[in-house]
Protein backbone atom coordinates (compact mmCIF):
# COMPACT_ATOMS: atom_id res chain seq x y z
CA UNK A 171 0.00 0.00 0.00
CA UNK A 172 1.36 3.43 -0.94
CA UNK A 173 2.32 5.59 2.02
CA UNK A 174 0.24 8.74 1.59
CA UNK A 175 0.94 10.14 5.06
CA UNK A 176 4.48 11.34 4.42
CA UNK A 177 4.45 13.42 1.28
CA UNK A 178 7.45 14.95 -0.42
CA UNK A 179 7.42 18.19 -2.36
CA UNK A 180 9.82 19.56 -4.94
CA UNK A 181 12.72 21.51 -3.47
CA UNK A 182 12.52 25.23 -4.14
CA UNK A 183 16.23 25.69 -4.88
CA UNK A 184 17.13 28.93 -6.58
CA UNK A 185 20.47 28.51 -8.29
CA UNK A 186 22.74 31.56 -8.37
CA UNK A 187 25.56 32.11 -10.82
CA UNK A 188 29.08 31.57 -9.40
CA UNK A 189 29.61 35.36 -9.60
CA UNK A 190 26.41 36.05 -7.66
CA UNK A 191 27.34 33.40 -5.08
CA UNK A 192 30.72 34.96 -4.51
CA UNK A 193 29.25 38.45 -4.22
CA UNK A 194 26.54 37.26 -1.80
CA UNK A 195 29.08 35.46 0.39
CA UNK A 196 31.33 38.56 0.40
CA UNK A 197 28.36 40.73 1.45
CA UNK A 198 27.38 38.32 4.21
CA UNK A 199 30.95 38.18 5.49
CA UNK A 200 31.12 41.97 5.60
CA UNK A 201 27.66 42.56 7.05
CA UNK A 202 27.69 39.81 9.66
CA UNK A 203 31.13 40.91 10.80
CA UNK A 204 29.63 44.30 11.66
CA UNK A 205 27.57 42.64 14.40
CA UNK A 206 28.81 43.50 17.86
CA UNK A 207 27.48 42.71 21.28
CA UNK A 208 26.44 45.92 23.01
CA UNK A 209 25.91 46.62 26.69
CA UNK A 210 24.29 50.06 26.58
CA UNK A 211 20.82 50.21 25.05
CA UNK A 212 18.46 53.00 24.10
CA UNK A 213 14.85 52.82 25.32
CA UNK A 214 13.75 53.58 21.73
CA UNK A 215 10.77 51.46 20.69
CA UNK A 216 11.06 48.69 18.11
CA UNK A 217 8.20 47.52 15.89
CA UNK A 218 7.02 44.15 17.25
CA UNK A 219 6.60 42.91 13.67
CA UNK A 220 10.40 43.03 13.20
CA UNK A 221 10.83 40.76 16.22
CA UNK A 222 8.16 38.41 14.89
CA UNK A 223 9.81 38.27 11.46
CA UNK A 224 13.21 37.54 13.00
CA UNK A 225 11.74 34.78 15.16
CA UNK A 226 10.21 33.24 12.04
CA UNK A 227 13.62 33.53 10.35
CA UNK A 228 15.16 31.80 13.40
CA UNK A 229 12.64 28.99 13.13
CA UNK A 230 14.05 28.22 9.67
CA UNK A 231 17.19 26.82 11.33
CA UNK A 232 17.54 23.04 11.12
CA UNK A 233 16.34 21.14 14.20
CA UNK A 234 16.52 17.51 15.31
CA UNK A 235 13.69 15.63 13.50
CA UNK A 236 12.19 19.07 12.78
CA UNK A 237 10.86 19.25 16.35
CA UNK A 238 11.85 22.91 16.77
CA UNK A 239 12.48 22.14 20.44
CA UNK A 240 12.59 25.68 21.77
CA UNK A 241 10.51 28.45 23.21
CA UNK A 242 11.35 32.13 22.75
CA UNK A 243 9.62 34.24 25.39
CA UNK A 244 9.57 37.87 24.27
CA UNK A 245 9.30 40.27 27.20
CA UNK A 246 8.36 43.92 26.81
CA UNK A 247 6.25 44.35 29.98
CA UNK A 248 8.23 46.75 32.25
CA UNK A 249 7.11 44.91 35.41
CA UNK A 250 8.39 41.57 34.13
CA UNK A 251 11.63 43.18 32.91
CA UNK A 252 12.14 44.63 36.40
CA UNK A 253 11.65 41.19 37.99
CA UNK A 254 14.21 39.72 35.55
CA UNK A 255 16.69 42.50 36.31
CA UNK A 256 16.41 41.99 40.08
CA UNK A 257 16.89 38.21 39.75
CA UNK A 258 19.73 38.50 37.19
CA UNK A 259 21.63 41.03 39.29
CA UNK A 260 21.31 38.76 42.31
CA UNK A 261 22.90 35.86 40.38
CA UNK A 262 25.54 38.12 38.87
CA UNK A 263 26.42 39.55 42.30
CA UNK A 264 27.08 36.05 43.59
CA UNK A 265 28.99 35.18 40.37
CA UNK A 266 31.32 38.18 40.46
CA UNK A 267 31.90 38.10 44.23
CA UNK A 268 32.03 34.32 44.89
CA UNK A 269 31.52 31.82 42.10
CA UNK A 270 33.67 33.07 39.24
CA UNK A 271 37.19 31.64 39.02
CA UNK A 272 40.16 34.03 38.97
CA UNK A 273 40.80 33.13 35.32
CA UNK A 274 37.21 33.82 34.36
CA UNK A 275 37.23 37.23 36.03
CA UNK A 276 40.53 37.98 34.27
CA UNK A 277 39.00 37.02 30.89
CA UNK A 278 36.03 39.31 31.55
CA UNK A 279 38.18 42.37 32.29
CA UNK A 280 38.28 43.67 28.68
CA UNK A 281 34.46 43.86 28.71
CA UNK A 282 34.31 45.99 31.87
CA UNK A 283 31.20 44.11 32.95
CA UNK A 284 30.00 43.85 36.54
CA UNK A 285 26.93 42.65 38.40
CA UNK A 286 24.81 45.67 37.46
CA UNK A 287 22.58 45.15 34.41
CA UNK A 288 20.63 48.40 33.85
CA UNK A 289 19.94 47.51 30.20
CA UNK A 290 17.53 44.77 31.33
CA UNK A 291 14.90 47.41 32.01
CA UNK A 292 16.04 49.92 29.36
CA UNK A 293 16.04 47.80 26.18
CA UNK A 294 12.60 47.43 24.57
CA UNK A 295 12.77 43.62 24.35
CA UNK A 296 14.27 40.76 26.31
CA UNK A 297 13.99 37.39 24.59
CA UNK A 298 14.40 34.46 26.96
CA UNK A 299 15.44 31.40 24.97
CA UNK A 300 14.53 27.97 26.34
CA UNK A 301 15.53 24.54 25.01
CA UNK A 302 12.70 22.03 25.39
CA UNK A 303 13.68 18.40 26.03
CA UNK A 304 10.06 17.46 25.32
CA UNK A 305 6.77 18.85 24.05
CA UNK A 306 3.39 18.25 25.65
CA UNK A 307 0.95 17.09 22.98
CA UNK A 308 -2.61 16.25 24.11
CA UNK A 309 -1.37 16.00 27.68
CA UNK A 310 1.40 13.52 26.73
CA UNK A 311 5.13 14.16 26.84
CA UNK A 312 6.78 13.80 23.42
CA UNK A 313 10.53 13.57 23.39
CA UNK A 314 12.57 16.06 21.40
CA UNK A 315 15.96 15.38 19.85
CA UNK A 316 19.09 17.51 20.14
CA UNK A 317 17.25 20.32 21.99
CA UNK A 318 20.46 22.15 22.96
CA UNK A 319 22.02 21.99 19.50
CA UNK A 320 18.76 22.92 17.77
CA UNK A 321 18.13 25.84 20.12
CA UNK A 322 21.69 27.08 19.67
CA UNK A 323 21.26 27.05 15.90
CA UNK A 324 17.94 28.91 16.12
CA UNK A 325 19.41 31.43 18.57
CA UNK A 326 22.34 32.12 16.23
CA UNK A 327 19.98 32.58 13.31
CA UNK A 328 17.88 34.95 15.43
CA UNK A 329 20.90 37.05 16.42
CA UNK A 330 22.03 37.33 12.78
CA UNK A 331 18.48 38.13 11.62
CA UNK A 332 18.08 40.88 14.21
CA UNK A 333 21.46 42.31 13.25
CA UNK A 334 20.72 42.26 9.51
CA UNK A 335 17.33 43.90 10.27
CA UNK A 336 19.14 46.82 11.93
CA UNK A 337 18.95 45.93 15.62
CA UNK A 338 21.63 45.28 18.21
CA UNK A 339 21.76 42.47 20.75
CA UNK A 340 23.46 41.30 23.89
CA UNK A 341 23.74 37.57 24.48
CA UNK A 342 23.33 37.59 28.24
CA UNK A 343 23.85 34.47 30.35
CA UNK A 344 23.67 35.16 34.07
CA UNK A 345 24.34 31.77 35.57
CA UNK A 346 22.33 29.83 36.60
CA UNK A 347 19.51 31.12 34.42
CA UNK A 348 16.70 29.07 35.93
CA UNK A 349 15.17 32.11 37.65
CA UNK A 350 13.70 32.73 34.18
CA UNK A 351 11.61 29.54 34.39
CA UNK A 352 9.90 30.84 37.49
CA UNK A 353 9.37 34.42 36.37
CA UNK A 354 8.17 33.39 32.89
CA UNK A 355 6.11 30.37 34.01
CA UNK A 356 8.08 27.82 32.03
CA UNK A 357 8.21 24.14 33.07
CA UNK A 358 11.29 23.49 35.19
CA UNK A 359 12.57 20.94 32.65
CA UNK A 360 12.88 23.62 29.97
CA UNK A 361 16.49 24.75 29.93
CA UNK A 362 16.92 28.52 29.96
CA UNK A 363 19.90 29.08 27.66
CA UNK A 364 20.16 32.75 26.81
CA UNK A 365 18.56 36.02 27.81
CA UNK A 366 18.85 38.00 24.59
CA UNK A 367 18.64 41.77 25.02
CA UNK A 368 17.37 43.49 21.88
CA UNK A 369 17.09 47.09 20.78
CA UNK A 370 18.97 50.11 19.47
CA UNK A 371 22.34 51.09 20.90
CA UNK A 372 22.43 54.09 23.20
CA UNK A 373 23.86 57.06 21.28
CA UNK A 374 27.45 56.89 22.55
CA UNK A 375 27.75 53.15 22.78
CA UNK A 376 31.30 51.84 22.73
CA UNK A 377 32.39 48.23 22.32
CA UNK A 378 35.64 46.54 23.33
CA UNK A 379 38.27 46.65 20.62
CA UNK A 380 38.72 43.07 19.59
CA UNK A 381 39.40 41.14 16.45
CA UNK A 382 38.26 37.78 15.22
CA UNK A 383 40.44 34.76 14.56
CA UNK A 384 41.78 34.34 11.04
CA UNK A 385 40.20 31.49 9.07
CA UNK A 386 43.09 29.07 9.60
CA UNK A 387 42.75 29.35 13.38
CA UNK A 388 39.18 28.09 13.52
CA UNK A 389 38.80 25.91 10.45
CA UNK A 390 40.63 23.25 8.49
CA UNK A 391 40.22 22.19 4.89
CA UNK A 392 41.31 18.60 4.37
Ligand SMILES: Cc1cc2nc3c(=O)[nH]c(=O)nc-3n(C[C@H](O)[C@H](O)[C@H](O)COP(=O)(O)O)c2cc1C
Pocket residue numbers: 205206207208209281283340341342343344377
Ligand atom coordinates in the same frame (compact mmCIF):
# COMPACT_ATOMS: atom_id res chain seq x y z
C1 LIG B 1 26.99 31.85 25.10
C2 LIG B 1 27.39 33.29 25.29
C3 LIG B 1 27.24 33.86 26.54
C4 LIG B 1 27.54 35.21 26.73
N1 LIG B 1 27.30 35.76 27.96
C5 LIG B 1 27.52 37.08 28.14
C6 LIG B 1 27.13 37.70 29.35
O1 LIG B 1 26.58 37.07 30.25
N2 LIG B 1 27.38 39.02 29.51
C7 LIG B 1 27.95 39.77 28.52
O2 LIG B 1 28.14 40.97 28.71
N3 LIG B 1 28.30 39.22 27.33
C8 LIG B 1 28.07 37.89 27.10
N4 LIG B 1 28.36 37.33 25.88
C9 LIG B 1 28.86 38.15 24.79
C10 LIG B 1 30.32 37.87 24.46
O3 LIG B 1 31.15 38.46 25.42
C11 LIG B 1 30.62 38.43 23.04
O4 LIG B 1 29.83 37.77 22.10
C12 LIG B 1 32.08 38.24 22.66
O5 LIG B 1 32.90 39.03 23.48
C13 LIG B 1 32.33 38.61 21.20
O6 LIG B 1 32.00 39.97 20.98
P1 LIG B 1 30.98 40.39 19.85
O7 LIG B 1 29.70 39.65 20.09
O8 LIG B 1 30.87 41.88 19.97
O9 LIG B 1 31.60 39.97 18.54
C14 LIG B 1 28.06 35.99 25.66
C15 LIG B 1 28.20 35.40 24.41
C16 LIG B 1 27.86 34.07 24.22
C17 LIG B 1 27.98 33.46 22.85
